[in-house]
Amino acid sequence: MTTTPNESVPLIARKEEKLAWRGSRFALGASAAALAMGVGIFALSGLSKGGQIPSSLSSSSSRIEPKLGAAQTITLGTGCSPLGTVSFDPTTWTGVVGAKLITNSMSTDFRFENALDMTETSCGQYSVEYEMVQGEQFGFYLYPIGNTTDGAPVKDIGCSDEGDQRCPDPSSPAALAGMTACTTAFEENGNTFYNRVFDGSTTSYQWGTCDSCAGEAPQGCEATSSATTYDHYEILEGDVTCESKGLVTIVDIDECQVAGATLSGDPNKGFRYDQPEGGYTDSSSSRTRGCTFHSGNVNNDLQFFPNAQGACGTSNFDCVCGATSSATTYDHYEILEGDVTCESKGWVTIVDIDECQVAGATLSGDPNKGFRYDQPEGGYTDSSSSRTRGCTFHSGNVNNDLQFFPNAQGACGTSNFDCVCGVK
8 A cells, every 4th residue: 555754654664573563544546545444553753855754644744645547657766775784695786686676566565575576677777667656665575585584685764773573683774774866765663764665757766775777787797798898789670781881790788778779778678578588589481580679679678688699680580780880909819610699608609801810810820810812802702601701710720821711601510621719
C-alpha cells in the first residue's frame, strides 16, 4: 500500500520474531478499500525532509494519492554506488551480483523474499518492467547470487542508526540514510527510516546514492570486459557484413550496450526484455551476427546474437558496427589456427590492411614484411567461406608473405590460412 511522509512502515526485515501490529487504520481511497479491509497498522508519525516531526496528524493532512499508469522500465546502476556498505565482495559483478526491486506494495516490511528480480543488462547495470504508482515507497537490494542468507542481501533504504529489531547491526545505517535529496524520512518508535518515494516520472537510479552516473560501470567490471572503444558506430543494413564496409562486427555485449547508448543518445539503453543473459543463443543464419537494432531503429531495445551467422539485415535485424578512423595499435598479436575465430578467444579479427602489415612485421621481426605478389590492392576479393577472414599467414608461417582477405567468411585455419589476430 502507498503511504505518505505522515504514514510510514518499518523498513528493516525482522529476523527473529513478528510483531503483532495493532493500532489505528489508514484512511484508504475507494480503490484500495476492499483490499485493506480488516488490516490494522500503525498510523506512524512522519518526518518532513528537513527532519522535523509534525506536531499532530489529522484527516486533513496532505497526502500523495496513488496514480496508476503503464508499466515502466526501472533501471539500476552501480557505477557511483557506496560499495563499502555492501556486506560481500562484488568481484567481477557479471553473473556474481544480483539485484531486486522492493516496494511497500510488495511487502510492508520490504522483505527480500518478496522483492522482484531485476535483469542484468550489462556489468553492474540492471533493469525490470514494473508498474510503479506515484507515492509508492521503494528501494533496491544487491545480493551475491547463490547466497541469500541473513546479512548477505543488502538494501539501500532503511534505518539511520542501529535500534530495535527493525534496525539491527550491520544493516544500520542504510546506504541512503540522511540523503534527503532522493529519500523521505519516516519515524516510528524512536527509529528513523529513509526511503525512496516514486515521483511519478523518474525511472533511473543508482544503488545507495542520489548521484547520477548512468551507464558507468563499477570497479571490477573493467577487469573482465573485453569491450573495445571505437571512434564511432554505424548501423548497417542489407546483405553485407560490417567487415565488408571496413567496419567491425561487435561481439562483446558490453561494447554493444555502449554502441547502443551512443547511437540512441540514451545512456540507459538496454537489451530486449526476453534476451537471456549474455545474448540470444541462436547460431543459425536466420539472425544477424553480433549487436543489432531491429529495423535499424535506435528507439528499439538492443538485441545481441553473438553466435548467429546471418548478414546485416537478416530478418530486419540491422548490424551495429564499430568503426575506427585508422589502423588500431594492439598490445600484441597472435596467430590462431583451427576452426575458431579471433573473437572466440577474446581477440580481434584484423580487417585493416595497414594493421595487417604492422602485425606481420611484429610477428616476423621483419619491418619490411609485405603481402604476396598476386594480392590485389586492398586485399583479395574472395567473399566465400573457403578463405579465412582477415589477416593471415599461410600455415601460420611468419616467413611466408602476408595474405589479406577482408571479405572472406572462413574461420581460422580454412585452407591452411591461419588468422593473425589483434590482442588488447
